[in-house]
Amino acid sequence: MSVVGGGAPEPLGVVTPGAAGDPADLVDPADEAGPSAGAVLVDAPVLSAGPDGACTRLVVHAPAAAAAARPGQFAACSTGDSGMLLRRSFSIAAADPAAGTLDLVVAVAGAGTARVAALREGDRLSVVAPLGRPYALPPAGEGVVLVGGGYGAAPLAWVGRLLRRRGSRVDLVVGAATRERLLGDTTPAADDGVLDAPVDAVHVTTDDGSAGTRGRVTDVLGPLLAAGGARHVLACGPMAMLRAVHVVAAAAGASTQLATEESMACGIGVCMTCVLPVVGDDGRTRMVRACTDGPVFPGERLRWDAIGAPAPQRPAGVGARVPDDAVGAPAPVAAVGGAR
Amino acid sequence: MSVVGGGAPEPLGVVTPGAAGDPADLVDPADEAGPSAGAVLVDAPVLSAGPDGACTRLVVHAPAAAAAARPGQFAACSTGDSGMLLRRSFSIAAADPAAGTLDLVVAVAGAGTARVAALREGDRLSVVAPLGRPYALPPAGEGVVLVGGGYGAAPLAWVGRLLRRRGSRVDLVVGAATRERLLGDTTPAADDGVLDAPVDAVHVTTDDGSAGTRGRVTDVLGPLLAAGGARHVLACGPMAMLRAVHVVAAAAGASTQLATEESMACGIGVCMTCVLPVVGDDGRTRMVRACTDGPVFPGERLRWDAIGAPAPQRPAGVGARVPDDAVGAPAPVAAVGGAR
């Protein structure tokens, strides 16, 4: 895995120490053939659409994408509305190469997701997938905790299945505001049945205590890591949750791989809208594309001091600063107007 | 019926001499309560959608509009695509107040009509209707020829039914490029069955002779009027056809009411994009709105010398000049740049 900063590619180094196990799970296609290798643009028929918690689960037919997809990657989608130029990104929640299908779990956030969530069987969705770097699976047999918040939980069942196949013990921690917002099966007695996940244990948290433990995913994650066993955390969810997961995991000495969610105009690495400040192998910080160099990043490489920090005129939690020590950071000359 | 030119409303005078018969058919709602009286904006469910000749016939549920609609009026429609701001106009092909339905016959011309024609049962179409001035029905019992070209034939069955109910003999002349493009039933033996129209006779023309008479609608209209009987022509179709109909009818001493089809941004009389040069009762020409003062105009009031005339940089047949003798026509000073 390498992280590009500025114009020239530079290696960031392998994320997980001592890569082992099934090599097919570990080789990052982007390192071989450049970003978006294996990605296809396809006008995919919607095979089914139905509720999943407070979200909509779509199953679309996109065989080439399904064959190439790995957990942590995403699909960039368009319903064809001519006023909405940009694709909407969704984590690939599952890929079934045999059936040629991709699953997407869509939460309505605005006009674009509303159109996607309104699709019915027989409609079509234009899909570019798979995009981005997948989770690098930890060494076979080592314990892993998966953490998902809201629709972030969607791809974790899929990654859990792969990990267990490699002999890992897998704990899944899923959080949501309320019981209704949890994905999958949330009948009160069946916390283990949540997401119907092929994992060893499921730990549910809700903000209001309507299911599982009242509180945040980190309230469960801390004790779980302290109890030993797992040294790897794979997470997906809002940036504030990823930050908290990283803090808790780092304190427990565990590594994290975090699937981030930046605003993306292109999703394929050409526009530079989706950048995050990331520390490279050389210890220097660069503004790095979340779409092609992420969306999955090792937590310790993210410059948390510059991410979501309150900036003038911006509420906390939105966007990222350019750290003063970043490569190419501006000299302190006030520039006005729109450099594009 | 009055035609507004410039700011102040001025009467254009009654179109058909000696109005008589069913008053409900003759009172123009616009004269009573202003333009668009009775029009409603409704999010109408599509009850059915299917082919009609080379067009698509949609039946939508819009009870208030169906109750108010009269032949010659139109519906302004939107599928909700956020990049297409303006509504697309369609003649109301039929209105069934009992069922609460409007029929629209849609020919695909570009992206907007393609979206309308792609609607399926259960989809929704936003409709503003009924708009514009309907045909003023000729005096009861007098013979009428209806002329339609292409999808222009769509509303004529409806108007024919009303006219026959008032005791008129009704001849329908429908033209199309080929048999396949005719609306309704076009089995070779059944020229009388075209449109399944409740008229006394149907006369079909096709450019290639694949159905009915080879030639133009006017090739049939001339002899029909010459044979006597009908002194009123109601027509709907492209401007070039309307012009030819007017010329033939005028030569035969018949009056015409022509449903025009101008580019319309608003359809309700506020934008002034849809104007045509029309002669008023005072003999003066004004640029008059086709949406609220039309779309049906008496042929003899249209300034044919200024309509579709070749102008610099424009191919013949597109748009209308401002006649030099029109009210408020520009003094010959070259104005550059965009006055808006």
Next chain:
Amino acid sequence: MSAATDVRPGLAPEDVDLSADLAGVRLRSGVMTASGCAAAGRELAAFTDVAALGAVVTKSVMLAPRSGRPTPRMAETPAGMLNSIGLQGGGVDALVEHDLPWLAAAGATAVVSVAGGDPDEFGEVARRVVTSPAAAGVAALEVNISCPNVANRGLVFACDPGSSAAVLRAVRAAVGDDVVLLAKLSPDVTDLVGIARACVEAGASGLTAINTLLGVDIDVRTMRPRLAVTTGGLSGPAVRPVAVRCVWQLRAAMLAGLLPEVPVVGTGGVAGPEDAFQLVLAGASAVQVGTALFADPSTPARVDAGLRSLLAERGLASLGEAVGHAHRP
């Protein structure tokens, strides 16, 4: 500062004061129609309550009747449209005799948009409006300086601070000190703030931003411009970011002391409450709805209701509190 500072929990939309202050004139709502997009209000009456509007801004009127330009006069473009109406209308006397009395009788407030081929014509049109019996129902005049200057190769007045100031001076002289004058700015300029300053110094009580952007659309079928007169004005949601930017720049200039503090009326791409709210947050004291009326004549009513909800949800008790809010540090 975050929005939380102002929160007044439990504020109901109907309790929000949506009235707008335009240099001393108070409109019952900050939501008006835009000039040229609602004629003189009459046609809207079938679809919406014109008396509930902040104002009906009438189509720009000149001294004499005008036929406007040849057709086609419109071309649809992505999320927008071009128009080249050419200020068709019956002239100021017809407006004053027919349209303003109709608006008054309907209980509607009018803002009259005036235009001219030279400063004198602007002045005379304005004079006839304010001295007419219908003047009582007129809240303000909007001076459409984005129309061609006959003396200057037909370039629009708004392109040049000197020409813009000449128009405003002529209108101010014609109407006296008490009439509220809004100068309507064109976005097609290098230095918007400079032109705004020239207008205010010459007598504008406020600014309307923006008029349309100059555009061309070519019909690939005929390989000729779609509009009979080639160029037209671009409007609709497509131009909203430009309108919000212009309002932002005007407000920022005022905050920086580079422009006298006058109310700004935001216009451009308002199709829903969020669009209007963007203009308000950028610095608009009121907004106008133009092109969106063509698709839905009840847009101003929807915007009015939606703005009330947006303000209430944020604990803002009046439109005034939100004006320029996005500039707060």
Next chain:
Amino acid sequence: MSAATDVRPGLAPEDVDLSADLAGVRLRSGVMTASGCAAAGRELAAFTDVAALGAVVTKSVMLAPRSGRPTPRMAETPAGMLNSIGLQGGGVDALVEHDLPWLAAAGATAVVSVAGGDPDEFGEVARRVVTSPAAAGVAALEVNISCPNVANRGLVFACDPGSSAAVLRAVRAAVGDDVVLLAKLSPDVTDLVGIARACVEAGASGLTAINTLLGVDIDVRTMRPRLAVTTGGLSGPAVRPVAVRCVWQLRAAMLAGLLPEVPVVGTGGVAGPEDAFQLVLAGASAVQVGTALFADPSTPARVDAGLRSLLAERGLASLGEAVGHAHRP
């Protein structure tokens, strides 16, 4: 004249000559990518054949590496988007060492977009490109004068004919007479033709129109500008009518003898063949595809194929025959 005059029946799309002449340099296709929308071409390779493009126009490059602006850097708007990337990149040396050789190896033609904070930096960046071993694969330089002028309160060079000319003179002096230089114009000016004239007289061999329009988008949830740096550049189909207008004005000025005859590259809102054809008919000798690449990286290939069909259907055997066709009387 109607289109019929030129009709050559039976012309097949593949027989159409879509090559473009840019002031003596011939590109295999008149369809290129737009600067900043295709990085340096590498990422497109997974989706499209970069060697078939007229050229890959690289992201504007400055002397040193640049981190760009804070995020958020984009906001979607109706049929368009705002960006505020801030010219992030690795600097000219990295471009010359890594990116241009990759493009050459892939068989692609490069047009290098150069930028700077002052005329000297522009000149030095240009010099390093044309003197590098990679220069052979570079068909032209595009001079992005729409970037902030450090000496002039950060106003962009393209706002002022004098600043624009200073940049073009510096670049021309640095590269000598033989290099094709395209000056990339901003639409946010009162007098586009005046600035174009200043650029051509100072050494531009051609013009690219347009760069983005300045815009603002406000997030109504946070009540703050969506972009971290408030303003951004508006692009996409929404701006197409402005781009077509600018190209039209440049061509009209050339036909009227008000501007030397140089090729114009049309950019702005091209998402399909018809959009590109509009720009060509208005006067563009070649076109660039920008924002539309984000939704579909194969857009240039689609535009190339579609343009061939449009030309063939109209009996036009080459792109050159269509350039400025809409101006014919």
